[in-house]
Amino acid sequence: MEKYDVIVLGGGPAGLSAGIYLSRARLKTLILNEGTAGGQMVLTHEIANYPGVEKISGYQLANIMRKQAKEFGCDIRNNISVKGIELTGEEKKISLSDGSVYTSYSVILTPGGRPRTLNVPGETELKGRGISYCATCDGDFFSGREIVVVGGGNSALEEAVSLTRYASKVSIVHQFDHFQAFNHAIEEARSNPKIDFRMESVITAFNGSEKLESVEIKDLKTGGKYRFAAEGVFIFIGYVPNTSFLVNTVKMNDYGEIIVNNDMATSINGVFAAGDSIAKKYRQISTAVGEGTIAALAATDFTYQVKNRMKHELIL
Amino acid sequence: MLYTNLKHIESAEEHQKIINENENVMICCGRMGPMCIPVYGIMEELEDTYKNVKFLDMEFDHPDAHVIRNAPECNGFMGLPFTVYYKNGKLVKATSSIQTIDQVTAILDKEFGAPVTA
Numbered sequence: 001m002e003k004y005d006v007i008v009l010g011g012g013p014a015g016l017s018a019g020i021y022l023s024r025a026r027l028k029t030l031i032l033n034e035g036t037a038g039g040q041m042v043l044t045h046e047i048a049n050y051p052g053v054e055k056i057s058g059y060q061l062a063n064i065m066r067k068q069a070k071e072f073g074c075d076i077r078n079n080i081s082v083k084g085i086e087l088t089g090e091e092k093k094i095s096l097s098d099g100s101v102y103t104s105y106s107v108i109l110t111p112g113g114r115p116r117t118l119n120v121p122g123e124t125e126l127k128g129r130g131i132s133y134c135a136t137c138d139g140d141f142f143s144g145r146e147i148v149v150v151g152g153g154n155s156a157l158e159e160a161v162s163l164t165r166y167a168s169k170v171s172i173v174h175q176f177d178h179f180q181a182f183n184h185a186i187e188e189a190r191s192n193p194k195i196d197f198r199m200e201s202v203i204t205a206f207n208g209s210e211k212l213e214s215v216e217i218k219d220l221k222t223g224g225k226y227r228f229a230a231e232g233v234f235i236f237i238g239y240v241p242n243t244s245f246l247v248n249t250v251k252m253n254d255y256g257e258i259i260v261n262n263d264m265a266t267s268i269n270g271v272f273a274a275g276d277s278i279a280k281k282y283r284q285i286s287t288a289v290g291e292g293t294i295a296a297l298a299a300t301d302f303t304y305q306v307k308n309r310m311k312h313e314l315i316l
Numbered sequence: 317m318l319y320t321n322l323k324h325i326e327s328a329e330e331h332q333k334i335i336n337e338n339e340n341v342m343i344c345c346g347r348m349g350p351m352c353i354p355v356y357g358i359m360e361e362l363e364d365t366y367k368n369v370k371f372l373d374m375e376f377d378h379p380d381a382h383v384i385r386n387a388p389e390c391n392g393f394m395g396l397p398f399t400v401y402y403k404n405g406k407l408v409k410a411t412s413s414i415q416t417i418d419q420v421t422a423i424l425d426k427e428f429g430a431p432v433t434a
Contacts, residue, residue: 036357043350059353079361079417128395128413137349141394211392232394
């Protein structure tokens, strides 16, 4: 069992920012991260709106943040899997599936989010064989082919337009009768002759053996189902917070987002949260960095108070 | 250009030499994209644990990457990265698109045996 002052769960922009501030405040800090350091930031091809940096890839920005945190003395473990978590006591305990156990005075939760999947038959089996979640990665595999885009937000419509550079036809399948995207994105998609729309419809199954051949579409107005030939389906239906491992711990809303106050404090004493997994309206790298900073400052205060109290109790 | 910390394969000849000279080889063939970067990260993480496996990457758009792109085992793949596993020079497993560390270690353990850390 190894003891730290603060453990940060998640290594995206919020977690790495917290790591930088905590380590600089001379607190022994550990970042435990289930994926690659940088979180969803590394998935961004080019970042042009991060203040102070004209243009940079998400991968590069993540590497700079990781390097900064490490240079201040922060320990980082990537690709770990959390097996158990105890947050309520004065000593917080995190157990990993490899048998490691870590304790700390406070914890900052920054687990981030992941792309939402449709969770229908065939999706897992045909991932990478026609089903994709990244237009810039896989778009060119579908040159001259008919494809489907699922979703009705900005990402779905913008990616549908970008996919018309490759595909001969793009059909947008969306569950509602209207889009949630900005007007300019809707107008651009609607004016593109290669795009057609299947509103109030959902995909209920993916068909194909070696690769995707067709999808099953359900018309929500009539309840009728039909088979639609498609060699590619791109899914852009938002993100879900990675908070399932926190059920029955901190207070969360109906969407599984962690509820925090202005100091990023959760419902449990000594536990803070920041980034895409908290209940909030705007999700940007810059907002995650700000929240990670606030959480780190609040956790620093909390941790030094606990340490000072324990030192005082020891003297008495 | 792939700016990972893995060793890069730069030609078809080098690819052949590596799979001939190493019993267990894992190669991730991709770009610096959202589905590829997590797989490179996993491989970098596993290098210290699986000393019995050679971990490398190859740029998908390199002309010589046809040795992976056109492998029969990658037929039907339509998602980056293409990740291939070689045992004694023979391609024994291939996956398409992003993978989790659990999926990768399951393949490594099955195809190459438990990690040799010494």
